[in-house]
Amino acid sequence: MEIGALIGDRWTGIPAVVAGLAEAALADAEIAWSFMIDTVEVPRRLVEHMLARRSGADAARVLATLAWRQGEIPRATADRAAGLYTNIKPVRRFFPREAMIVYDLSPLLVPHLHAEASVAWFADHVRGDIESSEHVFCISRATRDDVRAYFRMAPHRLSVITPGVAFDPAELSEARVATAGDSCEPYVAIVGTLEPRKNGRIMLDHLARDPAFADRYRLVFIGPDGWLDEKARLLAAAEQAGVPRDRVVFTGYVAQSGKLALMLNAAFCVYPSVFEGYGLPVLEAAALAKLTVCSDRTAMPEVAPAASIFFDPYDVASLGAALAQAEARLAAAPPCLSLADLTERAAALSPARAYPPIARWVLGR
16 A cells, blocks of 8 residues: 555645555455555554654655665565555556555646646646556545546446544544633634635625625634635635625644634534535534535535535525525534534544445455
């Protein structure tokens, strides 16, 4: 299993999916999994250390030492193995059987929402990666359908794996403590990296049409800065809409317990993205018993439909109607759940649920 996505200390999105798969693989007594970054084998104890710390910040330094001391996986070993690439394929046809995970084709399908360099790199690599794979795992039905349509893949070479969420009990407890006591001023949470594809601008367009909404709720954007200077665009849109600066808050990157506390305290969440391979923040909100006003495009209707109110992400009026429905449902919303209830909800949505189709492919079943 190639786990290069775990290098770094911010495990959201793809790294969160890969971490869940690695944990499931470590627990599987039927398959003798080994792990690699690029073509260098990573000791299981290091993988376990990374998963325990929920960080791969030290992995790059250790990897350099391993690459120098042991080199790449021996040819004789690779020839007896199957290889799963959990993100990109740093090499192709290194193993006799190879599979990969595709999260979305957005750099090809909505290139204007990505940095030019990212689009060029993706376009140069994705076809060869897919064509050199015996099997392709997709994180949603929408992504599977895109891969099948654009790369003319036979249905038997495609499977859907369903991502999950994992809340550390200590972090969840810390978040619950942070939400106890006096309630704060009402706000809605918009979770995700600041980038054009996430479509945060539509919330500010709504405020231009309904400025009273900003009187009732602050907008809290939870997530790190991304690309194409999206934060500056959002600030300019807020100014253009006449929204007071203190009604729009950008948290930047926050640790998991802080993010959970912000989501738990929110009146509800908003996820206005125009294109997603899945949409983990929607699943996180559902696990926390939070309602999400959610875009109705691509994979997002698959994630948590019972906990979502859908709208057209290109139509401000549609967003306004969905927000009105969310406000109407707040009065009937249950109180914040207990720690035990939240833990139970999250356990039912474990990242391990993505693993069984991969295990079946490895075993040839």
